[in-house]
Amino acid sequence: MNFNELGLSPELLQAITDTGYTTPTPIQEQAIPVVTQGRDVLGCAQTGTGKTASFALPMIDKLAAGRARARMPRSLILEPTRELATQVEASFERYGKHHRLSTALLIGGESFGDQERKLDRGVDVLIATPGRLLDLFERGKILLSDVRILVIDEADRMLDMGFIPDVERIVGFLPRTRQTLFFSATMPPEIRRLADAFLKDPVGISVAPPASPAALVEQSLIVVAPEDKRDTLRHLIASEDVKNALIFCNRKRDVDILQRSLSRHGLDAAALHGDMPQPKRTETLERFKNNEIRLLVASDVAARGLDIQGLSHVFCFDVPYHAEDYVHRIGRTGRAGRQGRSFMLASPEDGKNVAAIERLIGRAIPPFAIDGIAAAALDAEASDGRRSRRGEHRGAERRHERSPRNAEQRDRRPRRDNRPPRQEARHEPSQQPHNETHDAEVLTFPGPAGAPVAEPRRRPPREPAPDHRSEPRVVGFGDDLPAFLRRAPRVAAEA
Numbered sequence: 410m411n412f413n414e415l416g417l418s419p420e421l422l423q424a425i426t427d428t429g430y431t432t433p434t435p436i437q438e439q440a441i442p443v444v445t446q447g448r449d450v451l452g453c454a455q456t457g458t459g460k461t462a463s464f465a466l467p468m469i470d471k472l473a474a475g476r477a478r479a480r481m482p483r484s485l486i487l488e489p490t491r492e493l494a495t496q497v498e499a500s501f502e503r504y505g506k507h508h509r510l511s512t513a514l515l516i517g518g519e520s521f522g523d524q525e526r527k528l529d530r531g532v533d534v535l536i537a538t539p540g541r542l543l544d545l546f547e548r549g550k551i552l553l554s555d556v557r558i559l560v561i562d563e564a565d566r567m568l569d570m571g572f573i574p575d576v577e578r579i580v581g582f583l584p585r586t587r588q589t590l591f592f593s594a595t596m597p598p599e600i601r602r603l604a605d606a607f608l609k610d611p612v613g614i615s616v617a618p619p620a621s622p623a624a625l626v627e628q629s630l631i632v633v634a635p636e637d638k639r640d641t642l643r644h645l646i647a648s649e650d651v652k653n654a655l656i657f658c659n660r661k662r663d664v665d666i667l668q669r670s671l672s673r674h675g676l677d678a679a680a681l682h683g684d685m686p687q688p689k690r691t692e693t694l695e696r697f698k699n700n701e702i703r704l705l706v707a708s709d710v711a712a713r714g715l716d717i718q719g720l721s722h723v724f725c726f727d728v729p730y731h732a733e734d735y736v737h738r739i740g741r742t743g744r745a746g747r748q749g750r751s752f753m754l755a756s757p758e759d760g761k762n763v764a765a766i767e768r769l770i771g772r773a774i775p776p777f778a779i780d781g782i783a784a785a786a787l788d789a790e791a792s793d794g795r796r797s798r799r800g801e802h803r804g805a806e807r808r809h810e811r812s813p814r815n816a817e818q819r820d821r822r823p824r825r826d827n828r829p830p831r832q833e834a835r836h837e838p839s840q841q842p843h844n845e846t847h848d849a850e851v852l853t854f855p856g857p858a859g860a861p862v863a864e865p866r867r868r869p870p871r872e873p874a875p876d877h878r879s880e881p882r883v884v885g886f887g888d889d890l891p892a893f894l895r896r897a898p899r900v901a902a903e904a
């Protein structure tokens with residue numbers, strides 16, 4: 410099939426040609442006509458399939474007629490991370506270059522003033538992370554009653570990050586008559602429930618079985634002692650034809666440690682994780698994408714959806730705690746028809762986690778040996794203590810990384826009014842199966858027989874709610890006695 414057959418405008422076809430695309434990808438072939446017709450879409454597709462263009466292209470044509478009013482965007486795209494939102498905005502700019510649509514990006518960590526000014530000028534395509542959007546909405550800077558097209562992208566990632574209550578709230582502010590395009594790489598029951606609630610008679614489109622690893626990635630597994638990992642990594646960087654590489658660690662702390670170690674060895678490496686200030690995150694990623702940095706050591710904040718042109722290698726310096734993260738990590742390479750290469754460095758105690766990954770991808774990852782570095786063997790029964798604790802609670806670092814309070818929502822401004830904090834801050838774990846750990850930190854105590862036990866500790870809510878149980882009840886004016894009542898009464902002298 411050809412792009413000409415999809416009913417797109419000449420301006421859009423020109424932009425597609427300028428971008429260098431010749432044939433539509435399967436999701437574009439299927440989704441573009443459906444979106445153009447105005448139907449809702451339930452898309453099961455991973456990043457790397459051309460999913461962004463599958464909704465962006467028809468949206469641009471649909472929005473071409475009409476103008477946005479101040480503070481009333483005409484379409485809304487919700488993205489789970491700032492990086493993805495930024496990337497989607499860049500796609501709209503590229504595909505819409507022969508149109509006169511205005512786009513705006515609302516993400517945390519950036520100045521409110523600039524975002525508000527853009528909204529005031531009228532926005533056709535608004536791309537936002539849920540936290541910042543709600544902030545601006547609550548402050549009266551944006552009205553959502555004109556949104557005619559809603560895109561919920563990476564819905565399963567939203568779920569993982571605890572954003573679903575925010576998304577549900579946002580959808581509640583939108584007009585009922587709208588077109589909704591809902592994309593998710595996987596369709597667990599919670600995501601199905603949401604799709605059922607948000608979509609009307611959707612057309613289902615599925616282009617890749619969930620969690621299928623990128624077919625174009627040649628994968629290898631190296632099992633070494635933990636103390637040999639850095640040596641192994643440096644050896645691979647030196648011996649493989651590494652043009653540029655993402656190196657994943659499980660914990661943010663380890664990202665920094667590894668980046669410093671690589672730099673000390675004279676390698677050109679930067680770090681990227683969710684605890685870094687947003688301008689630094691954006692700048693680092695830009696420099697990496699522009700090939701100004703060769704090695705990017707990252708947490709899983711970089712595992713999903715990031716589109717780095719021609720990334721030659723992915724190294725999993727740690728075996729991910731969750732098998733599906735492996736698929737996302739290695740999926741950063743082998744994109745857009747190019748061959749990619751991945752190496753996972755495991756220690757003997759990663760046995761169970763490696764087995765889980767191999768079960769998920771349906772095959773064994775071929776082993777790889779390096780001369781001069783002693784190969785170790787996986788212990789099939791092992792899963793190190795830290796890992797099993799994390800397994801129970803989905804990983805402290807990872808949870809922190811995913812916590813709405815950590816990045817996209819942490820930097821929300823304090824409310825100006827006295828409204829109580831948003832409902833989701835008070836969700837009990839039992840009500841939100843996937844959220845139960847998002848605002849918890851793990852405290853470890855020795856359990857029975859010395860086994861470590863993880864205890865979730867809830868962090869204070871974003872805006873602490875008054876704790877009525879710990880405060881004495883205030884009667885009348887309480888301690889705050891007005892001055893006129895403190896003065897001694899003047900008694901008029903009796904005549």
Ligand code: AMP
Pocket residue numbers: 429430431432433434437455456457458459460461462714716744745
């Ligand atoms: P996405 O899944 O939207 O993140 O897109 C993944 C990558 O595929 C991006 O680098 C796009 O620029 C690229 N891409 C999207 N559509 C096409 C196409 N029809 N032909 C070639 N590359 C494409």
